[in-house]
Amino acid sequence: MYTIGQVAAMFDLPVSTIRYYDKAGLLPDIQRVSGIRQFSDNELEALRVIECLKKSGLEIKAIKQFMDWNQAGNETFGQRKTLFEKQMVAVEAEIASLEKVRAMLRYKQWYCTEAIKAGNEETVVAMVPDQMPTDIKQAYERSHI
Amino acid sequence: MYTIGQVAAMFDLPVSTIRYYDKAGLLPDIQRVSGIRQFSDNELEALRVIECLKKSGLEIKAIKQFMDWNQAGNETFGQRKTLFEKQMVAVEAEIASLEKVRAMLRYKQWYCTEAIKAGNEETVVAMVPDQMPTDIKQAYERSHI
DNA sequence: TTAATACCTAAACCTGACTTTAGGTCAAGG
DNA sequence: CCTTGACCTAAAGTCAGGTTTAGGTATTAA
Missing domain, CATH: 1.20.5 (Single alpha-helices involved in coiled-coils or other helix-helix interfaces)
Structure with missing residues (x-):
């Protein structure tokens, strides 16, 4: 488990950017302990995917859509695959x-x-x-x- | 010689974007006939360079700087070369x-x-x-x- | 003659992706 | 005790790169 500051250092991102992503719904599973975000491997992989999709030209709201598919479970693997292909x-x-x-x-x-x-x-x-x-x-x- | 509409079609750019580039100083040599822009080979090459430098990650004001070097003549080939290398x-x-x-x-x-x-x-x-x-x-x- | 079309300007507007600000909580060290 | 540093929020601000709007000119086609 990492704090937002540690993750910011790992990914070389401003803390404010990570909070912005969270607020945009890109870290749907993130846990908190007395208000403080706890970044697990799950969130690190999410951030990797966010960077990847962003670099591939996707906007934040499309990435949010993708995260919604992630949340939805097995039904959406087809959509996710199609997105990756696109x-x-x-x-x-x-x-x-x-x-x-x-x-x-x-x-x-x-x-x-x-x-x-x-x-x-x-x-x-x-x-x-x-x-x-x-x-x-x-x-x-x-x-x- | 081409009109702005023809050039827009050639480069698949909105007319407004080309006017915006001109206003930003990216087409310093462009001639006009009774107010209407005349695009020569010179301007077509300028637009090619603009697209290239933009895709390479340069912002408009840096491209404007480059166009100023172009205007300045032989003295600035060193700077231009350095920019291309960067x-x-x-x-x-x-x-x-x-x-x-x-x-x-x-x-x-x-x-x-x-x-x-x-x-x-x-x-x-x-x-x-x-x-x-x-x-x-x-x-x-x-x-x- | 009038209507459509292509050109023109200045200035306001828009969008996405952050970033900054203002105000607050909480734990640890001196 | 109190100050420093890391965390938090909501909301306002910023910036680049266009795009749109409003109002005008000039040529051509019916």
Whole structure:
């Protein structure tokens, strides 16, 4: 059993954020002893799932919905599974999108490096896209389609 | 040359968002003909960079700063390059983080599937972590460290 | 000629996710 | 005893990033 302060340190979250999650219904099973929250393994796993679902793009109220399904028991495993599948698709799309962003940054980095070398931009502009190194050309194409 | 409506369609952005970006100073070179914005290749590339920097985690005012560097000319290629490098690091961290999220979702998906098969949760809980398939065990470990 | 459509501005409004504030309880140490 | 620190609540405040509204101009199609 942990206090809110200990959990805040573990997850590197402000105490106020954890209270906010609790108030939003994201920690439905949490016990209290004379008003003070007692965090068990159950709550630690809940916080892990909250962070995961949040990063996958879900908003707080959708996470609350998920917690309601958790509370409801065996009947809702289908819905929970569907949610995880949906968020999996979202996360893979997000990763793909960030890989495109990475390609653009790679191209832009090269561009700046060349402009610094040349002392001007025109020389570099003249190299785009046919006189670019192969890897940069690929990055350029990935980010400009 | 394109109108704001055409550009909005190209980038799948609301017209109001593009006006908001312009007002924030993110399209410093944009020309107007009797008050109406004229989007050239220059602005299309600016919008591509805006989307890229936004997705990399930069806020609007930092993008505005970047556009100021663009305006300033050759002196600022160093700063721009440094920014691209910083955002590259941020994007790679974000991808790594999303890969962890993906692992958690994978584990949770398996968990729900098994719970549906078994008709109860206890059977599945008893399998964690030693009786899980290898790939799920790996996903579990990636998401629980 | 008038009606629809696309453009424009300034300013108010909205939303989500926190964060801060103000006021209070309780246990331990000096 | 009293002060420090960790906990608590309700409610107000904040911030980014838009979006909506209200009011106006200009061109085109019927």
